[in-house]
Amino acid sequence: MEIEDYLNSSFSCSCGREHKVPIREIVVEGDALLKVPEIIKELTDKSRLYIIGDKNTFGAAGSRLAAICRKNDYKVNKVILEGEHVVPDPDTLFKILEKVEADGYMVACGSGTINDITRYLSYKLNKPYTIVGTAPSMDGYASSVAPLTVDGVKKTYNAAPPEAIIADLDVLKDAPWRMIQSGFGDLLGKYTSLLDWKLSKILLNEYYCAQAERIVREELTNIMEIGSELKDRSRESIKVLTKGLIKSGLAMLMVESSRPASGSEHHFSHFLELYGSLFDQGIPSHGNKVGLGTYFTSSLYLKLSEVDFSRIELNHDRSSRKEDIKEIYGERAEPVIDNLNERWKNELISEDRLEQKEDKIKKLIRESSKSLENVRRYLDQIGILEREDVRALDTDWIKKGLKFGFEIRNRYTISTLLRQAGLLENWSDEMVDSYCQKVL
Ligand SMILES: [Zn+2]
Numbered sequence: 001m002e003i004e005d006y007l008n009s010s011f012s013c014s015c016g017r018e019h020k021v022p023i024r025e026i027v028v029e030g031d032a033l034l035k036v037p038e039i040i041k042e043l044t045d046k047s048r049l050y051i052i053g054d055k056n057t058f059g060a061a062g063s064r065l066a067a068i069c070r071k072n073d074y075k076v077n078k079v080i081l082e083g084e085h086v087v088p089d090p091d092t093l094f095k096i097l098e099k100v101e102a103d104g105y106m107v108a109c110g111s112g113t114i115n116d117i118t119r120y121l122s123y124k125l126n127k128p129y130t131i132v133g134t135a136p137s138m139d140g141y142a143s144s145v146a147p148l149t150v151d152g153v154k155k156t157y158n159a160a161p162p163e164a165i166i167a168d169l170d171v172l173k174d175a176p177w178r179m180i181q182s183g184f185g186d187l188l189g190k191y192t193s194l195l196d197w198k199l200s201k202i203l204l205n206e207y208y209c210a211q212a213e214r215i216v217r218e219e220l221t222n223i224m225e226i227g228s229e230l231k232d233r234s235r236e237s238i239k240v241l242t243k244g245l246i247k248s249g250l251a252m253l254m255v256e257s258s259r260p261a262s263g264s265e266h267h268f269s270h271f272l273e274l275y276g277s278l279f280d281q282g283i284p285s286h287g288n289k290v291g292l293g294t295y296f297t298s299s300l301y302l303k304l305s306e307v308d309f310s311r312i313e314l315n316h317d318r319s320s321r322k323e324d325i326k327e328i329y330g331e332r333a334e335p336v337i338d339n340l341n342e343r344w345k346n347e348l349i350s351e352d353r354l355e356q357k358e359d360k361i362k363k364l365i366r367e368s369s370k371s372l373e374n375v376r377r378y379l380d381q382i383g384i385l386e387r388e389d390v391r392a393l394d395t396d397w398i399k400k401g402l403k404f405g406f407e408i409r410n411r412y413t414i415s416t417l418l419r420q421a422g423l424l425e426n427w428s429d430e431m432v433d434s435y436c437q438k439v440l
């Protein structure tokens with residue numbers, strides 16, 4: 001199915017749920033900026049537009065967008081956020097609030113942060129908005145939640161998805177290379193996030209939607225063909241990447257959870273982010289960390305497929321996990337321990353259950369084994385592992401991220417299973433040691 005088929009609709013799905021996609025328009029094409037006025041005309045009667053962005057995104061598209069809208073008889077107020085890196089925090093929210101009045105329509109111009117903040121404001125003010133993307137860097141364009149930093153802690157808040165997502169391929173193809181790599185890494189992570197979701201469905205009967213999986217997978221098949229083309233920033237390859245990211249967002253929107261698009265590879269990334277903020281150190285961008293996480297998580301899956309499940313001894317030891325969390329997460333341990341308490345009962349699988357499901361799980365891994373084996377090659381095609389900031393990551397943090405990162409979210413993944421099976425610690429150490437030899 002094409003993106004358009006899901007838009008502005010609500011339908012009963014074979015998964016047993018009713019899915020709603022309130023997004024009315026998605027445009028991914030060259031020169032899409034020129035279409036913005038007519039798209040907005042369909043969405044609102046308002047004649048004033050508040051274009052929200054920062055110095056970089058105004059340079060990439062915002063200024064041109066403002067001129068195009070003015071030419072089409074819109075009154076335009078530019079809301080340009082100061083600073084090299086805009087932080088999604090209350091200060092930034094206020095700066096936008098101060099400038100946006102009830103008389104106009106909000107147009108976010110940017111990618112991650114700008115979209116996150118506007119999405120939250122849109123929800124709180126009950127004021128719909130449109131996003132004009134500037135980089136294919138993450139899968140949050142269609143999202144209905146917003147990660148914001150409050151009192152130094154990142155939290156996810158409810159938010160409103162945009163009414164329209166407009167991605168001008170001629171803008172996106174000129175995005176900084178780091179951001180294109182990041183988008184690629186984020187999309188690559190869907191291989192393992194989908195596996196984690198199915199693993200949990202098999203072992204814990206977690207809710208699962210085949211339609212949402214299909215949407216994520218559709219573009220994933222194509223993306224692997226275009227890794228090397230991305231380097232030349234061909235329109236076609238940027239289009240595949242952008243559509244893949246937007247579709248992952250749609251899948252999340254449909255099931256009202258990030259489950260289809262975020263698993264152990266993302267928990268690894270969240271962990272490094274948390275350590276970066278705890279120790280005040282710069283770390284690679286989201287998708288580049290996810291790409292690295294996918295490298296390790298895919299190896300965990302391949303390794304698991306070689307284990308005889310009848311030899312696995314499960315050890316559900318709550319106090320040792322709690323102690324580990326206290327030690328590793330330090331001053332941030334409390335919410336992680338709350339998570340553990342919340343998930344504990346639900347995740348207690350038995351050895352019998354695991355053995356019963358051995359064939360199913362191994363079949364699942366077999367079906368993806370080609371892609372899992374190729375993750376390293378895909379990463380190499382666009383040079384994520386060679387990035388300076390990725391190479392500079394502390395090896396000890398990487399090990400901790402693999403061994404304890406899974407605790408950060410209440411979500412069953414391969415890492416949870418391997419921890420229960422007493423295999424995670426050794427496997428992670430071995431993998432990182434061999435990564436250091438092969439890559440660093
Ligand atoms: Zn992501």
Ligand SMILES: [Zn+2]
Pocket residue numbers: 013014015016017019208209210211212
């Ligand atoms: Zn469904």
